[in-house]
Amino acid sequence: MQTITQLRARIGALEGIPDPSADRPAATLGLQSIDATLPWGGLPAGGLHEIRAERADRPAAAQGFAAYCLGRLARQRPGPLLWVSQGSELYPPGLADLGLPIERLLLVRPARAAELPWSLEEALRCQAVAGLLGEVRGLDLTAARRLSLAARGSGVPALLLNSGAELAATLTRWRVRALPSQAPFGVGVGAWRWDLTLARCRGLAAGEENWQVEVKHATGGFNLVALSQHRPAEKAGRRQVG
């Protein structure tokens, strides 16, 4: 049994999957059920995580989840949080509401799209950065691979809020959708509710995990609204040998 665990860790290291038992602890996501599902017990240090909107025309929830995750990374490591984006519509008061410590937040706004991957890589090479969030519109394989290597080298976790084609070389891929809220007495709008789908995770069997969660604004963390459902990968996608 010991041998198998060691062997798994070695294969994982070769494939660029962080070792779950490494001394760099992962950042928990604030819901027991999610953290238990992820092989690292949370978002591990030194890897790429892709976050996408379930529907491209409703991107706000995915951005909110990304900001929430960045806030969770901030709890785990000291140092600045970098948000690399070409847009200029970030509004810190709203981000603070999602648990992001604004006094540690640094916004990097490259003027040209070509400078975006460079900025991300530069930031990922700096060990002192607590976490990185990059808003990208797809990345080619080389760029994603370079970022992944940089993250592995420095141990900085990176969230890529992606509105383009699905990325390669990421450890996890999340799809996010907003859910109708439940106000306490049916009056007004309640705490934000999201539908989170873990569409891909290195080290887990193919298939999707799904949670419906509610943000606890005051204390941070999530309330579970609907239980986790495991959807195995469709059989049609696999070729049977026989």
Add this chain to the structure above:
Amino acid sequence: MPYLSTDRLKKPGGAKSDEPLAVAESGGHRRLTAINRAAERIGIRAGMSVADALAILPSLRLAPAEPVEEEALLSRLAEWSTNYTPFAAPDGWRETIAGGGLWLDITGCDHLWGDEAGLLGDLISRLGRLGFTARAAVADTAGAAWAWARFGAGGVVARQGQRAALQALPVAALRLHPDCVSALIRLGLRRIGDLYPLARAPLAARFGTAVAHRLDQALGDLDEPLSPLRPLEALSVERRFATPIGRGEDVEAALDHLLPQLLAKLERRQEGVRRLTLDIFRVDSACRQIAIGTSRPSRDKATLLRMLDLHLESLDCGFGIESLTLTALEVGPLPARQVEMTEKEQSETVAQLLDSLGNRLGLQRLQRFAPYGSHLPERAVRRLPAGAQPAAEPWPALRRPPILLTHPESVAVTAPLPDAPPLLFRWRDKLHRVRAAEGPERLAAEWWRDEQPTRDYYLVEDEEGDRFWLYRLGLPAEFNPARWFLHGLFS
């Protein structure tokens, strides 16, 4: 260089040198600021109004004055003249005389050209080949050299001979303010020699200390410090190439070799570089300077090299580069390196990251945020430079969206009553049915600001769960029909 402004214009093969040419300032009272020799010969003078000059010669060619470009040219020439001495500076005096000048401190450099006259001859002929008419003088004091080059015969003033040389020159040669010069002339003090016998105290009482000051400086009784283009004992290293190099890789390789030499010098002094310049001298006598800055003293070779490399991408090598000079223009204390990664060093690594991002993207593209006490949402955030360290100020406990549109977008809204939340709204050609709403939150601009209508904000959630921040402009009765805008998106 009395005809600098006009020489500059004829350089790229434009007007022939014998055609009268004048440079005039723009604006209401147009005066000539500079003229060329041909114009001078027919009686046109700098300081004349354009109308007078055109009366003398209707076909006079006029060019607009470009003081900024002239300054830049002068500093380029000063840089070029570091061929003669490491101590060169452009002359900033523009009050009484047209053209521009250069200061060269040739102490200990003249023997390379035989003697002082040899150096002057070489300088003038080389400037002539570049297209500039130049006059030059050497004297014991900067003031005397200045006066002799512009008002005297030019050439070498003998050692300790400045008193005799300046005697017959007009007082304007003392670099005095025009008002001061005209006051002196009104009293009959036309020549510098007239000032020699006067007592200093009454002179100072009448004209201020400037006259006596300049006189003492010219005669050598008072020291005159000049600001050289580069610090005298600059921390710099240089590499000359036997064969000019022309490839970017070669420049990088040379830098890879040069930079450690400079850093070693700095390490001995326990200092780090704040501002670093790389001077690239090309074979065709053009030189280019690359400057990088760091937010705190640094001795990190890799970071500095990377910052220089960013600029080298756009380097034009021309016909080849004959020498490279790397200078630490500004340094700061930086003790010897520690091995362990302390918290301090961690913040240094962050500073390095900011430097490298800022040097490529522009420092204004890095921002931090702090709360600002304003009711209007778009004003409630202060943007700080990245180097600032904002305190952990609390943000107001209000429900605010993480995305705020820079320009609120107009939406068509169906609301049952003027002051009720909307039931339906259409945004970006899509209909949203409101499931739940919260509000209104009435926000108004501060009273001392320009008058803007108040805004009633609603947080609404549509049937699919997306949440929006809408506002109605003005009080319910103010606009009919009501005008609605979408200002933010909640997650």
